[in-house]
Amino acid sequence: MRFGSVLATLAAAAVVSAQNQSVTVNVGAEANTPNGGVYQFIPNQITATNGSTITFKFTGIPGNHSITQSTFASPCTGAPGGFDSGWVELLKNTTDGTGLPEWNLTITNDQTPIWFFCKQVLPQLHCASGMVGVINVKPGANSFAAFQAAAAKVASVDQSQGGLVGNGASASAQPLVPSEVATLFLGASASATAPGSSASGSAPGGSNTPAPGGAVALGFNFNLLVILGGAIIGATMVL
Numbered sequence: 001m002r003f004g005s006v007l008a009t010l011a012a013a014a015v016v017s018a019q020n021q022s023v024t025v026n027v028g029a030e031a032n033t034p035n036g037g038v039y040q041f042i043p044n045q046i047t048a049t050n051g052s053t054i055t056f057k058f059t060g061i062p063g064n065h066s067i068t069q070s071t072f073a074s075p076c077t078g079a080p081g082g083f084d085s086g087w088v089e090l091l092k093n094t095t096d097g098t099g100l101p102e103w104n105l106t107i108t109n110d111q112t113p114i115w116f117f118c119k120q121v122l123p124q125l126h127c128a129s130g131m132v133g134v135i136n137v138k139p140g141a142n143s144f145a146a147f148q149a150a151a152a153k154v155a156s157v158d159q160s161q162g163g164l165v166g167n168g169a170s171a172s173a174q175p176l177v178p179s180e181v182a183t184l185f186l187g188a189s190a191s192a193t194a195p196g197s198s199a200s201g202s203a204p205g206g207s208n209t210p211a212p213g214g215a216v217a218l219g220f221n222f223n224l225l226v227i228l229g230g231a232i233i234g235a236t237m238v239l
């Protein structure tokens with residue numbers, strides 16, 4: 001009896017500690033990481049409850065990777081309303097090996113699988129090379145193995161930019177990228193390249209627009225500025 005109540009207490013403690021976990025995922029791990037290759041998330045299957053934080057650590061040096069939400073049906077294409085870290089290019093180590101780039105994603109719906117991939121295509125398609133992952137896969141439903149196998153057959157990878165808020169998981173900020181070792185690149189947003197295709201679908205409580213950043217490559221915004229600039233010059237010439 002006494003042993004039973006100890007077990008019950010332990011079980012209750014396990015349930016409590018299952019809330020708001022912190023999980024670390026290595027992105028583009030080093031070749032000498034156990035079971036690791038360059039084009040991988042380690043681990044690539046994660047279970048995490050609402051409120052938990054997944055910390056993606058960019059540990060592959062050199063590396064140039066993203067964490068981009070997709071769907072089971074289209075493993076290497078950004079999901080409508082999906083999250084996207086943008087590309088984090090890490091070309092050298094920090095002096096003590098700590099303080100590498102990282103990105104935190106918080107789980108907002110643990111009831112549905114959250115599929116993701118790396119959208120980098122240099123020097124080869126990372127998504128098709130195995131760099132995919134899933135949070136909260138459902139036993140007996142779509143499997144990670146099937147997702148990765150489908151990704152391996154993909155011939156081109158979507159380069160559009162998702163937002164910070166995704167479906168079932170969201171970030172509150174862009175990746176932390178120490179400027180002395182790494183650079184953040186953001187692509188044109190999906191809504192800019194394909195109007196209407198990324199409509200609603202974003203999680204409640206936030207928009208899906210990429211937040212403005214500091215030293216980042218904002219291709220779409222730059223083009224918009226050029227267009228606006230041209231329009232102003234044109235208008236001035238008419239006047």
Ligand SMILES: *[C@@H]1O[C@H](CO)[C@@H](O)[C@H](O)[C@H]1NC(C)=O
Nearest residue numbers: 019020049050051052107108
């Ligand atoms: C735990 O997650 C919930 C959301 O499910 C959030 O409201 C709460 O602030 C989180 N607690 C901590 C300590 O992060």
Ligand SMILES: *[C@@H]1O[C@H](CO)[C@@H](O)[C@H](O)[C@H]1NC(C)=O
Nearest residue numbers: 064087088089120121122185
């Ligand atoms: C890293 O990826 C971004 C986005 O694809 C690209 O613009 C940049 O040139 C890449 N950096 C290197 C060193 O390949």
Ligand SMILES: *[C@@H]1O[C@H](CO)[C@@H](O)[C@H](O)[C@H]1NC(C)=O
Nearest residue numbers: 030061093094095096097098
């Ligand atoms: C990064 O630096 C740390 C500390 O000097 C070292 O332990 C680690 O092996 C280095 N990693 C790479 C990929 O060079």
Ligand SMILES: *[C@@H]1O[C@H](CO)[C@@H](O)[C@H](O)[C@H]1NC(C)=O
Nearest residue numbers: 022053055102103104175176
């Ligand atoms: C990510 O979350 C962890 C706690 O889980 C925290 O220690 C760390 O500072 C956060 N990193 C960033 C860049 O917000």
Ligand SMILES: *[C@@H]1O[C@H](CO)[C@@H](O)[C@H](O)[C@H]1NC(C)=O
Nearest residue numbers: 049050051107108109110111
């Ligand atoms: C997590 O949050 C989602 C969205 O609010 C909700 O549908 C789901 O039931 C929550 N999960 C649990 C275990 O309560």
Ligand SMILES: [Cu+2]
Nearest residue numbers: 065118120126
């Ligand atoms: Cu990658």
